[in-house]
Amino acid sequence: MSLNRTCNSSFWTKEEDKAFENALAVFSGHSDKFLKIAAAVPGKSLQEIIDHYNVLVEDVNDIESGKVPLPKYERMQSSSSCRSRSSGAGVERRKGLPWTAEEHRSFLQGLAKHGKGDWRGISRNFVFSRTPTQVASHAQKYYSRLNDNNAKRRKSIHDVTSVGAANITEPSQGQKSDELTGPCGGQSQWPIADYVTEAFDTGMLSLPGSVTNCMTDAIEGPSAVNPEKFPLVAALGSELNSSFPGVDEFLQSVEDLIIVPAEGTSGVCHGVDTRTSPSLSVQPSVTGGTGMYTHPVSLYWQRAPLE
DNA sequence: AATCTCATTAGGCGGGGATT
DNA sequence: AATCCCCGCCTAATGAGATT
Numbered sequence: 313m314s315l316n317r318t319c320n321s322s323f324w325t326k327e328e329d330k331a332f333e334n335a336l337a338v339f340s341g342h343s344d345k346f347l348k349i350a351a352a353v354p355g356k357s358l359q360e361i362i363d364h365y366n367v368l369v370e371d372v373n374d375i376e377s378g379k380v381p382l383p384k385y386e387r388m389q390s391s392s393s394c395r396s397r398s399s400g401a402g403v404e405r406r407k408g409l410p411w412t413a414e415e416h417r418s419f420l421q422g423l424a425k426h427g428k429g430d431w432r433g434i435s436r437n438f439v440f441s442r443t444p445t446q447v448a449s450h451a452q453k454y455y456s457r458l459n460d461n462n463a464k465r466r467k468s469i470h471d472v473t474s475v476g477a478a479n480i481t482e483p484s485q486g487q488k489s490d491e492l493t494g495p496c497g498g499q500s501q502w503p504i505a506d507y508v509t510e511a512f513d514t515g516m517l518s519l520p521g522s523v524t525n526c527m528t529d530a531i532e533g534p535s536a537v538n539p540e541k542f543p544l545v546a547a548l549g550s551e552l553n554s555s556f557p558g559v560d561e562f563l564q565s566v567e568d569l570i571i572v573p574a575e576g577t578s579g580v581c582h583g584v585d586t587r588t589s590p591s592l593s594v595q596p597s598v599t600g601g602t603g604m605y606t607h608p609v610s611l612y613w614q615r616a617p618l619e
Numbered sequence: 620a621a622t623c624t625c626a627t628t629a630g631g632c633g634g635g636g637a638t639t
Numbered sequence: 640a641a642t643c644c645c646c647g648c649c650t651a652a653t654g655a656g657a658t659t
Contacts (some may be wrong), residue, residue, distance in 0.1 A: 448626065
């Protein structure tokens, strides 16, 4: 189990874990978030931060794929990331606490996947920290907000109406918009985007809620993990289910699509299969029992060298 | 038919920003 | 500083559908 691995290699105290979680919440949208988180967590190296983050992502993947029961986070007494899992336990809900942007993005993803009305599904699969009733209540205000044309209203979390909107519409840290849209021009002209959409529709690519949120943030620029490459689009940071028939053909098709840049453009698009790219620190996760094997695959657009 | 489960809706309440 | 008003969360009531 990944949590045990973390505890063996690097013990995290309650204070360190809390500092990590707080820093992750603050800096998740930053291109250099790992550096900033490392700075905010005394005594932890950059690599330890990245490892801790990846273990967290991996665990969420396992939980979302149903391989492990939902952990019962004991808010006041948890001493480290070495949390014990009790069978059949539920997630402690964030009663009375304001919705975070992260939760709202998960809500929007759940809304896109399950549709309006399936609050239980959204709660179970996307916004783990909220009950179906809380999700429904949040949705009520969300739709009310959408239908409210009052120009004098204050800014609200409900103003975020798409998962990646904040990142996509407001490139940060001096990043130019053309760097985000890639060598093929705008997103609408990007054949890979349609191809990946189809992959989602057929179930080949999964959209694992909060994991995708973390990956989405990386669209702002190169990360400490991958300083040379930009994620192609937000959704491409998601897991690829290698047990799905035709996954290798999919990867090959991606390569076929993107190795030929559009005319008059520069830069190279390519897929990175982490089965063969150990440089990516996100490692495959293997669980027994069902025989299902999943591994993360990230697809990146690599900028051409500046001339 | 009775009961149970769940989604929806309306309204109350507290917090906090905006205004005076 | 006081007040107003908006925002966001929660709870209770209600209704619809499923189950016994």
